[in-house]
Amino acid sequence: MSERADAARNRQAILRATEELLTLHDGAHISLDQVAAHAQVGKGTVFRRFGNRTGLMQALLQERAAQLRQALQSGPPPLGPGAPSAERIVAFLDALSQLAAGNLALLTAHERSCATDRHADPTYLRWHTHLETLIGQARPDLDATFVAHALLGMFDADMVRRLTQEDDPGRFARSLRQLVGELLT
Amino acid sequence: MSERADAARNRQAILRATEELLTLHDGAHISLDQVAAHAQVGKGTVFRRFGNRTGLMQALLQERAAQLRQALQSGPPPLGPGAPSAERIVAFLDALSQLAAGNLALLTAHERSCATDRHADPTYLRWHTHLETLIGQARPDLDATFVAHALLGMFDADMVRRLTQEDDPGRFARSLRQLVGELLT
C-alpha cells in the first residue's frame, strides 16, 4: 500500500522547508526543530518520515540527483550509454560539477550529517560505481576503485567552494577535466 | 612568560587522555566530559587549554605530525630538500600514508570536529602548501592548488580505512603512488 495523502503532503512540506532553510542560511547548521517549524509540522513527523537527520539530507540529495541518474542510465551519449568510456567520464564529472555548484548548501549539510560513513550514502555509492566501471574500461591498469574515490573526493563542498572564485567560476570543472585528462591519457 | 607548571602538566594529561580514549573507542565520538574525567581534570581546564573540541584535535594532530614536519623542512632527501620535486612528492605522500595508517582514530575525530572549514587547519594548510609548491615545480602546466587538494583529499579517514584491507595493507600507498605516477609523467 502506498503512502497516505497527508503523509505524502507532509513529506513534501518537509523537503521544501529544508531546501528553503538551507539556501536561506547558506550551509550553516539548521536544526530539525527549525525544519519542522518552517514546514508547519510536528517534530515527530520529521523523524517518522526520514528516520533522522541523515535520512532527510540523503532524501534531498537523491531528489536533486534524480535527473542526472536518469541521464546516466538511459539518456543520450556521452552522459548516457553509447559513448567511449573516457568521454562518459568527462561528461559525468562535468555534470557533477554543475550539480555541485548549484547545490553547495545542500552538499555541505549532507556531508555534515553523513559524518559517519559518507561512503554508505546511496547517491555516493551510485556515483562511485558508475565512475569505477568507466575507469575500469578506460584504464584497466589503474586501481579503478581508488581513482573513483579520488575524483569524487573533489566534490567535497568546502573544496568546491574554495576552488570556485567569483572571477573564474569555471575553474573547478576545468581543472578537474585537466586532471582527468592526465589520468586517462 | 611561559606556561605555569600545573598548566603544562594538565595539558599533557589531557592530550594523553584523549589519545587513549581515541584508540580505546576506535574513532567513535568521545565527549569532552569523558576526556576531562579520564585526564582527572575539570572540564573547564580542557576548554581553557584548547579553546574547544577542534582546538584539542588540532593540537593532537599537530603533535603527531611534528616529526614529519621536521623531516620536510630540514631532513635528508627525498623527504627533505635536495631531491627532485617528483621524488619528494612521492616520498611525502608515502610518509603521509604511513602517518594516516597509524592514526586512523585521531584522523576520524579530527575530521569530525573540523567539519567547518577543514582546510583552515594549520596542519592541513602546511601539507597543502608543501605539495602545491612541489607540484608547481614538477608540472607547471597543472593547477597545482587543485591537484594538491585532490591528493590530500585521499587522506580522509573513511577513505583510508576503506581502501586498507586486512589482506593487502599496502594497497592504499601503492595505488596512490600509481595515481601520482600518472600525474607527474
Next chain:
DNA sequence: AAGCCAAACGGACTAATGGTCCGGTTAGGT
C-alpha cells in the same frame, strides 16, 4: 453513510554534550 483502525500527527519530554562562569586554589616571583 457510518464505522473502524492502521497510519499518521504533534509537541512535550529525555539525554547528551559543547561551552561558560565564577568562587576558590596555587605556583612562583619578590
Next chain:
DNA sequence: ACCTAACCGGACCATTAGTCCGTTTGGCTT
C-alpha cells in the same frame, strides 16, 4: 612569608537529536 596573576574544578546553561504516547484522520469496508 606574602601577594597576585594564572589556574582550577565542576555546577550551570543552551541547544538539539531523537523518543513517546495520547489524539486525530484518511480511506477502506460494509
